[in-house]
Amino acid sequence: MRKIEHIGIAVKDLDLSCDLYEKLLNTTCYKREEVASEGVRTAFFQTGANKIELLSASHQDSPIAKFLEKKGEGIHHIAFDVADILLEMERLKKEGFVLLNEQPKLGADNKLVCFLHPKGTNGVLVELCQEIKAL
Numbered sequence: 001m002r003k004i005e006h007i008g009i010a011v012k013d014l015d016l017s018c019d020l021y022e023k024l025l026n027t028t029c030y031k032r033e034e035v036a037s038e039g040v041r042t043a044f045f046q047t048g049a050n051k052i053e054l055l056s057a058s059h060q061d062s063p064i065a066k067f068l069e070k071k072g073e074g075i076h077h078i079a080f081d082v083a084d085i086l087l088e089m090e091r092l093k094k095e096g097f098v099l100l101n102e103q104p105k106l107g108a109d110n111k112l113v114c115f116l117h118p119k120g121t122n123g124v125l126v127e128l129c130q131e132i133k134a135l
Helices: 016-023 061-069 085-092
Strands: 003-010 031-035 040-047 050-057 072-081 106-109 113-116 126-131
Touching: 016 040, 016 050, 016 072, 050 113, 061 072, 085 113, 085 126, 106 126
Parallel strands: 003 050, 072 126
Antiparallel strands: 003 072, 031 040, 040 050, 106 113, 113 126
């Protein structure tokens, strides 16, 4: 793992939360998108070398909706940048970590992603991210 790629924060209202984070971070949201396969709408903020991803549910039975119902708004996950997601998934699986998906998925912000089960990471949902390179 090369660096922390971003911190994901679950929010109930993406528009209100974008306004709040624009004021808090003194910067504007640089990207919004929906990942329909995961039932999530996202908004990204860059502050220095750090990124924040706000996540809201796009439908009531999405994983983010379930998270918000169970835990409320707050930190959802920490994402790490990796050079080769397949090799990192294989390495972590051999180390005994449980992957929530067996193959990388298309995620937000032009990334391939894989999540590790929080039961094996001291209760923290960990995301692996690899930038999708243009051909």
